[in-house]
Structure formats: structure tokens, C-alpha cells
Amino acid sequence: MSDTATPSHSSDAARSRSPLAGLKVLELGQLIAGPFAGKTLGDFGAEVIKVEPPGTGDPLRQWRLLHDGTSVWWQVQSRNKKSVALDLRTEQGRADVRRLAAECDVLIENFKPGTMEKWGLGFDDLARDNPGLIMLRISGYGQTGPYRDLPGFAVVAEAMGGMRHLMGEPGRAPVRAGVSLGDTLAALHGVIGVLLALQARARTGRGQVVDVALFEAVFNCMESLLPEYSAFGAVREPAGSALPGIAPSNAYRCADGQVVIGGNGDSIYRRLMSAIGRADLAEAPDLASNAGRVARVDEIDAAITQWTVQRPVDAVVAALQAVQVPVGRIYTVRDIAADPHYRARQMIERIVTADGLALEVPGVVPKLGDTPGGLFRPAPRLGEHDGEGWTR
Structure with a gap:
């Protein structure tokens, strides 16, 4: 505190x-x-x-x-x-x-x-x-x-x-x-x-x-859960930290912890691959769109992990933030505080x-610019306001 x-x-x-x-x-x-x-x-x-x-x-x-x-x-x-x-x-x-x-x-x-x-x-x-x-x-x-x-x-x-x-x-x-x-x-x-x-x-x-x-x-x-089943009979299954059908987006091991990386936008993906020294994956024609990346997601995730696992969390975050790739450490409440x-x-x-x-x-969510909320009174003791009527 x-x-x-x-x-x-x-x-x-x-x-x-x-x-x-x-x-x-x-x-x-x-x-x-x-x-x-x-x-x-x-x-x-x-x-x-x-x-x-x-x-x-x-x-x-x-x-x-x-x-x-x-x-x-x-x-x-x-x-x-x-x-x-x-x-x-x-x-x-x-x-x-x-x-x-x-x-x-x-x-x-x-x-x-x-x-x-x-x-x-x-x-x-x-x-x-x-x-x-x-x-x-x-x-x-x-x-x-x-x-x-x-x-x-x-x-x-x-x-x-x-x-x-x-x-x-x-x-x-x-x-x-x-x-x-x-x-x-x-x-x-x-x-x-x-x-x-x-x-x-x-x-x-x-x-x-x-x-x-x-x-x-x-x-x-539950997003597309039902329409995917209705149209294709597809039953979405658990996928751990990955985001099925959208690639690359996952949690990746680092030398001293883990990070999450969302590299699934087309231009973001190219910046990510360039940042980790994989120009071959950045420029591969079949990986230019999400559908192609999903087909090779295991290969892409392996390449990212090969790079992250050799570096501490802080270095991974700094390197990817520098090229505008969404990345974040996995916070505990200690990190939040x-x-x-x-x-x-x-x-x-x-x-x-x-x-x-x-x-x-x-604090209070959402943030209103002109009429914000606030913390107006502490939580009450039991029966603290017995006998009171409504007050303005």
C-alpha cells in the first residue's frame, strides 16, 4: 500500500x-x-x-x-x-x-x-x-x-x-x-x-x-459458440491459453515467467515475426491472413516460444511494445498494486x-467525463441506518 x-x-x-x-x-x-x-x-x-x-x-x-x-x-x-x-x-x-x-x-x-x-x-x-x-x-x-x-x-x-x-x-x-x-x-x-x-x-x-x-x-x-454449432455442428473445446481459430494469440514462456501476446492482426503479425528475427514467417505468402496462420499455428507458436524463452519478461514486453505488438505480463495483485x-x-x-x-x-468503472461516480460513503455497520428514511 x-x-x-x-x-x-x-x-x-x-x-x-x-x-x-x-x-x-x-x-x-x-x-x-x-x-x-x-x-x-x-x-x-x-x-x-x-x-x-x-x-x-x-x-x-x-x-x-x-x-x-x-x-x-x-x-x-x-x-x-x-x-x-x-x-x-x-x-x-x-x-x-x-x-x-x-x-x-x-x-x-x-x-x-x-x-x-x-x-x-x-x-x-x-x-x-x-x-x-x-x-x-x-x-x-x-x-x-x-x-x-x-x-x-x-x-x-x-x-x-x-x-x-x-x-x-x-x-x-x-x-x-x-x-x-x-x-x-x-x-x-x-x-x-x-x-x-x-x-x-x-x-x-x-x-x-x-x-x-x-x-x-x-x-x-459466449460469442460464436451457438451459431458455429448451428451452422457446422462444431462443438468448441477447451484450448488452454490459446485463442482457437485466431493466430497467433497465446501465453508464452519466458526465462522468468510468462507473457501473453496478441499477434493476430495481419500487420501486427508481420511486426511480431520481424521483431523475433523470423523474417521468413513474416513474409510467407500463406501466412499473410488469419486462415493461413491458423493452419500453421503450432509452427508459429513454437517460433515465438523459442524467442521468448530465452529472455526475461521485461525484455520481451519492452521489445514488442516498441514495435506496437500487443503484449503483457500476467499480473498478480502485487503487480496491480x-x-x-x-x-x-x-x-x-x-x-x-x-x-x-x-x-x-x-475504483469506479466506467469512467464518465462529466458526471463521474465515486466512493461516497464507507460500507456500513450492520443496522447502522435503522430508523432512517430516505434522504436526498
Whole structure:
């Protein structure tokens, strides 16, 4: 952590200039998908009230590494939110949610389908008091269909959506990405849905349900997977670090680590081959286009590796950047924390948590030139805002 960094949260004035200032969001979800959507809306100025179970709170408070009993992950996922402790298993808790929902623009939930209806908190119930309500519902399989009642976590959604099959080395069991991509992809699709529904409400005055299934969010990012199968019966298989059908693009061993190189543009390929001393491959007529390079990809990858393996990562990166070939080291979080570009782009922010910990956290994405988001308040203590109403 930089000793020169200064703890910061943006001012209330900055929040009032954010694009979602004045938007009121009630977050009922737990763990990752629903709360990540709430975090994203909060980063851009929405007022987010997070409802948590009394006593324990969101289970994410206890996930992974803790400081003074609270996860540091919590400090990112729940920034820019308030916390209200309500027991939704009680009539009083549900009544409080109905009261809050009547005053809000957006409600986020990621319970098993049917749970909100069982509590008398379904969309039809809440829309009677608030016709403009937008309800973001995130679940494993969606609110309809034969699988709607099955429990669905990101691990299952990534498998069903086609992602897990492609992850890993050929002939070996699929691997996990290391983070819950299914949850995060669903949350981002949910945020898109909320913004679209707000646009529609501006015309019609009516809210609506935004129904996001984790597996569909994953499947939506699977590029040409389905049309290739539909047209040719082709089943894309895992290919490790390579990019099948596009060459050369791979990870390559160096003397002290690895780099990734994307040399698959026609002119980029020629510069790459010239830089590694393989003018013969640079000028070969059959390698002038991607189709020809794909046919000889093993030969090309071997030539690149022969060059990279004799050089340290820094030398490979410097040599290829000098000739405008896309190349990069494979970052650990230590590399990220030390990288000046991250800091220049304000992607590493230093905050002080509610318990006094100085902590570096990811900045706000995307970057808006005139109405940027920000870090407006630290993640709340459980029930810190009990009894408060909405505030502007």
C-alpha cells in the first residue's frame, strides 16, 4: 500500500452531480450477484438501502479474509450503501420492506423464485402501492421455465452457460476462473436492465420486472459458440491459453515467467515475426491472413516460444511494445498494486473503513467525463441506518 496515498471519499456535492443522484434503491439480495448490482448503482450516485438479517447480516461480511471480524471484501461490495436490519421472516420486517419499497425506484432481490411472493412482497403486491417500481430479480435459472425452482449458484450457471467447458487445458477437467464470474456477469446485466427500465418508465410512468438468470448472463457472453454449432455442428473445446481459430494469440514462456501476446492482426503479425528475427514467417505468402496462420499455428507458436524463452519478461514486453505488438505480463495483485497506470486511471483508491482500517480498493468503472461516480460513503455497520428514511 502506498504511504503517500490519502484516504478519500467523494463529497456530498460530488454525489449530487453523479448520473444516478436521486435514484432510490432498496437492496434485499445477499452475497454477490444482487449486491454487486446495488454497488454499481451506488457508485454512480444512487441512494442504496441494504436490508440485512438482524444479528448476522449479509453472509458476505464473514467471507474470506477478515479485519476485526468483518470481511475486507465487504468494504468493496457494500460501499455507498446504508444498512437496515430487518427480519423478513416476521410480519413487521415485511411491513417495513413494503413501506420502503413504496418510496423507492428500484428493488433488487436475488432469492429463489417464489420467495418474495411467499412473503407477500412479489412485484404485483409492491406495484399496487408503487406503480413505477422497477424490480431487479436475479436467480440461477430465471423466474420462469422448468428449472426456475432449482437452486442455482454461479458455479452451476457457468457450467450450464457453456463457460466452464471451455476453461482449462484440452483433455483435462474444467477449471474455475478464480472469481465468481456468473454472479458478476448477472449483476452487470441486471444493471443494464435497470437502466433500460428507467428509460422506459420515463415514457410510460410504469415500472417493470427485470428478470436476470445467471446462466443466461453467462451464455450471452459466449460469442460464436451457438451459431458455429448451428451452422457446422462444431462443438468448441477447451484450448488452454490459446485463442482457437485466431493466430497467433497465446501465453508464452519466458526465462522468468510468462507473457501473453496478441499477434493476430495481419500487420501486427508481420511486426511480431520481424521483431523475433523470423523474417521468413513474416513474409510467407500463406501466412499473410488469419486462415493461413491458423493452419500453421503450432509452427508459429513454437517460433515465438523459442524467442521468448530465452529472455526475461521485461525484455520481451519492452521489445514488442516498441514495435506496437500487443503484449503483457500476467499480473498478480502485487503487480496491480504497483502499476502506475492503475493509479493514473484512479482504479486503486484508498479509503478508511468504518472500523478505521486504511484500505486500498478498486475504483469506479466506467469512467464518465462529466458526471463521474465515486466512493461516497464507507460500507456500513450492520443496522447502522435503522430508523432512517430516505434522504436526498
